[in-house]
Amino acid sequence: MDNVPGLAEIRAAAQRIKPYMHRTPVFTSLTLNEMAKAELFFKCENFQKTGAFKVRGALNAVFSLSEEEIGSGVATHSSGNHAAALAYAAKLRATQARIVMPKNAPSIKQKAVRSYGGIITFCEPTLSAREKTLEKIITETNARFIHPYNDYRIIAGQGTAALELLEEISDIDLVLTPVGGGGLTSGTALAVNACSARTKVIAVEPQNADDACRSFKEGRLLPSVNPQTIADGLLTSLGNKTFPIIKDLCDEIVTVNETEIKEAMYLIWERMKLLVEPSSAVPLAAVLNGKVTVKGRRAAIILSGGNVDINNLPWN
Amino acid sequence: MDNVPGLAEIRAAAQRIKPYMHRTPVFTSLTLNEMAKAELFFKCENFQKTGAFKVRGALNAVFSLSEEEIGSGVATHSSGNHAAALAYAAKLRATQARIVMPKNAPSIKQKAVRSYGGIITFCEPTLSAREKTLEKIITETNARFIHPYNDYRIIAGQGTAALELLEEISDIDLVLTPVGGGGLTSGTALAVNACSARTKVIAVEPQNADDACRSFKEGRLLPSVNPQTIADGLLTSLGNKTFPIIKDLCDEIVTVNETEIKEAMYLIWERMKLLVEPSSAVPLAAVLNGKVTVKGRRAAIILSGGNVDINNLPWN
Numbered sequence: 001m002d003n004v005p006g007l008a009e010i011r012a013a014a015q016r017i018k019p020y021m022h023r024t025p026v027f028t029s030l031t032l033n034e035m036a037k038a039e040l041f042f043k044c045e046n047f048q049k050t051g052a053f054k055v056r057g058a059l060n061a062v063f064s065l066s067e068e069e070i071g072s073g074v075a076t077h078s079s080g081n082h083a084a085a086l087a088y089a090a091k092l093r094a095t096q097a098r099i100v101m102p103k104n105a106p107s108i109k110q111k112a113v114r115s116y117g118g119i120i121t122f123c124e125p126t127l128s129a130r131e132k133t134l135e136k137i138i139t140e141t142n143a144r145f146i147h148p149y150n151d152y153r154i155i156a157g158q159g160t161a162a163l164e165l166l167e168e169i170s171d172i173d174l175v176l177t178p179v180g181g182g183g184l185t186s187g188t189a190l191a192v193n194a195c196s197a198r199t200k201v202i203a204v205e206p207q208n209a210d211d212a213c214r215s216f217k218e219g220r221l222l223p224s225v226n227p228q229t230i231a232d233g234l235l236t237s238l239g240n241k242t243f244p245i246i247k248d249l250c251d252e253i254v255t256v257n258e259t260e261i262k263e264a265m266y267l268i269w270e271r272m273k274l275l276v277e278p279s280s281a282v283p284l285a286a287v288l289n290g291k292v293t294v295k296g297r298r299a300a301i302i303l304s305g306g307n308v309d310i311n312n313l314p315w316n
Numbered sequence: 317m318d319n320v321p322g323l324a325e326i327r328a329a330a331q332r333i334k335p336y337m338h339r340t341p342v343f344t345s346l347t348l349n350e351m352a353k354a355e356l357f358f359k360c361e362n363f364q365k366t367g368a369f370k371v372r373g374a375l376n377a378v379f380s381l382s383e384e385e386i387g388s389g390v391a392t393h394s395s396g397n398h399a400a401a402l403a404y405a406a407k408l409r410a411t412q413a414r415i416v417m418p419k420n421a422p423s424i425k426q427k428a429v430r431s432y433g434g435i436i437t438f439c440e441p442t443l444s445a446r447e448k449t450l451e452k453i454i455t456e457t458n459a460r461f462i463h464p465y466n467d468y469r470i471i472a473g474q475g476t477a478a479l480e481l482l483e484e485i486s487d488i489d490l491v492l493t494p495v496g497g498g499g500l501t502s503g504t505a506l507a508v509n510a511c512s513a514r515t516k517v518i519a520v521e522p523q524n525a526d527d528a529c530r531s532f533k534e535g536r537l538l539p540s541v542n543p544q545t546i547a548d549g550l551l552t553s554l555g556n557k558t559f560p561i562i563k564d565l566c567d568e569i570v571t572v573n574e575t576e577i578k579e580a581m582y583l584i585w586e587r588m589k590l591l592v593e594p595s596s597a598v599p600l601a602a603v604l605n606g607k608v609t610v611k612g613r614r615a616a617i618i619l620s621g622g623n624v625d626i627n628n629l630p631w632n
Contacts, residue, residue, distance in 0.1 A: 025341060027363075046589045047343075047588075047589055051589060266626070269591055269626050270626060272363075273362045273363055273367060273590070273591040273592075273622035274589070274591065275585055275589040275590065275591050276589075306589035310582070310585050310586060310629070310631070311631060311632065313626070313629075315626070315627060316627065316632060
C-alpha cells in the first residue's frame with residue numbers, strides 16, 4: 001500500500017483480519033462519567049488478541065502479503081506489543097517472525113514473542129544498534145520488514161478499532177487515543193474523519209515524551225529527546241507516514257504528566273476492574289485533569305492494551 | 317420468602333433487580349481452554365455493580381420489602397462485598413444501611429460502604445461481638461436484618477447470575493462456583509437444576525476453609541474452624557438455609573490450596589486481563605489442578621468479584 005489509506009482500505013483491513021482477532025467490547029463506568037461530567041466509552045483493546053490493538057495492524061500487514069512475499073518470513077524491531085503481534089500474525093501464516101529487541105527488554109515481552117514462536121535477536125539498547133541488527137537479519141534471511149507504525153498497512157489495520165467503535169456507539173463527540181509512533185492515532189483519525197466528520201480526534205501524550213505535541217504545534221516532524229515515561233508504549237516518535245495524517249486530521253494533541261497517568265490507571269483498575277497498561281490510561285488522564293473539554297459530551301477512549309508486569313505496578 | 321425459592325422466584329428476582337445492575341459479560345480464553353483441555357466460560361461478576369455478585373441478592377432482598385418494612389432501614393454484619401452491596405441497594409430505596417464491621421476490616425471495604433452512604437459500626441473481630449453489636453442496632457433502630465447468605469431472598473437473587481449464564485451459553489456440562497456461606501452456590505444449584513437438569517453444579521472451596529466440603533461429605537452442617545485463606549470472601553460457613561439446598565443439588569464439593577488459588581488468580585489477571593479477587597480464582601484452580609474432570613467438556617465458572625486491594629497483591 002503506497003498511498004494514505006482511505007475508508008475502503010480500512011474496511012478491507014477489517015474484513016481481512018476479522019477471523020483472527022476479537023471484536024472487543026465497549027465498557028462504561030458511571031463513577032468515571034460522574035468524575036468527568038461526561039459520557040465516556042472505553043474500547044477495550046486490552047482484551048484484544050496478544051493483549052493490545054497492535055495485532056490489528058500486524059495482521060493486516062502480514063495477511064496483505066502474497067504467499068511468495070511471506071515465504072522468507074517477516075522481521076521488525078520492537079520491545080513492545082508490536083513484537084508479540086507480529087509473531088502471532090506470522091504464526092497464523094505459518095511463517096517466521098524475527099524480532100530485534102534491546103537486550104534489556106522486559107522478560108514478559110520476550111516470553112510473549114516466544115509463546116507465538118517468534119525468534120528474538122538481542123542488540124544494544126540504542127536506535128542505531130536496533131537498525132543495524134535488523135538490516136543484517138533482513139539481508140541474511142530476505143524477511144519482509146514490518147515497521148511498528150510507519151507503514152500504511154499498519155495504519156489501516158489500527159484504524160479498524162475506531163471503525164468498530166463508531167458502528168457500536170452513536171453520536172460520539174470526540175475520540176481520544178494515546179499517541180506514540182502514531183499508528184493508532186493516524187488510523188483512528190482516518191476512520192473517524194471518513195465515517196463521522198463531526199467527531200473530533202484528540203491525541204494524548206506523556207509530557208515526558210511529547211514529540212507529537214511539539215511536532216503538531218510547529219507543523220514539522222520533531223523527534224523525541226530522551227523520553228522517560230511509565231507509558232512504555234509511547235516512547236517512540238512519529239514517523240513520516242503517520243505525522244502528515246495526524247497534522248491534517250487530528251484536532252488537538254495534549255499532554256499529561258506521570259502522576260496524572262498513574263492516577264488514571266489506578267482508577268481504571270480499581271473502579272472498572274480492567275487490567276490496562278499505563279499507555280491506556282493516558283487519554284483518561286487528560287479527561288480528568290481538564291486537558292480536554294468533555295463536559296456534557298460523549299467521549300470515546302481507546303484503551304490500547306493490557307500488557308503490564310503485574311509483579312511490578314507503578315503504585316507499588 | 318419462607319420457602320426454598322423455585323425457578324419462579326429466581327425469575328421474579330431477575331425482573332426485580334434488572335434495572336439496578338449489569339448483565340455481566342461472559343468471557344473466554346483460548347489459552348486457558350488449552351491448559352484445561354476444555355471449553356471454559358467465565359461469567360464476569362467482577363464487572364457487576366459494587367464489584368461483586370453480592371449485589372444481586374442484596375437488591376432482591378431490599379426491593380422485596382414494602383415501603384413500610386424498609387422505613388427503618390436495613391442492617392447486617394459483613395466485612396466484605398455484602399456490606400457494600402447492601403449499602404448500594406439501600407441507597408437506591410432512599411433508606412439507611414447500617415453495617416457492623418470488625419474494627420480490623422480493610423479500609424478499602426470501609427470506603428466502599430461509605431461511598432454508598434452506609435453507616436458503619438465497628439466491633440471486635442469475633443462472631444459474638446458482631447452478633448451482639450448487630451442485635452443492639454436492630455433493637456435501637458428497628459432496621460431489617462439482611463443476612464449475607466442465609467436468607468431465601470438472597471439465595472434467589474444470587475441464582476440470577478446462573479440464569480443469565482444458561483440463557484447465553486448453550487449446552488453447559490458443568491457450572492463451578494466458589495463456596496463460602498453458600499448463597500451463590502445454593503442459588504446457582506437451584507437455577508441450574510430447574511433450567512438444565514443435565515448440567516452439574518460443583519462448588520470449590522479453599523482447603524483452609526473447608527467446612528462446606530466436610531459438611532457435604534458427612535451430610536450434616538459442620539462449621540469452619542479458624543479458617544485462614546487469601547480467598548477472603550470464603551471465610552464464612554454454610555448456613556441452615558444454604559446447606560440443605562447444596563446437599564441436595566450440588567454434585568460435588570472439592571478443595572484447592574492457597575498456592576493453587578494464587579496461581580489461578582495470576583493467570584486470570586495475566587492472560588485474561590481481568591481484575592478479580594482471590595475468591596473468584598478458586599474454581600479455575602480446581603480445573604487446572606485436576607480436582608474436577610473437565611476434559612472435552614463445556615464448563616462455566618462464575619467469577620464472583622473484583623474487590624481486591626491493588627496495593628497489596630498476593631504475589632507481591
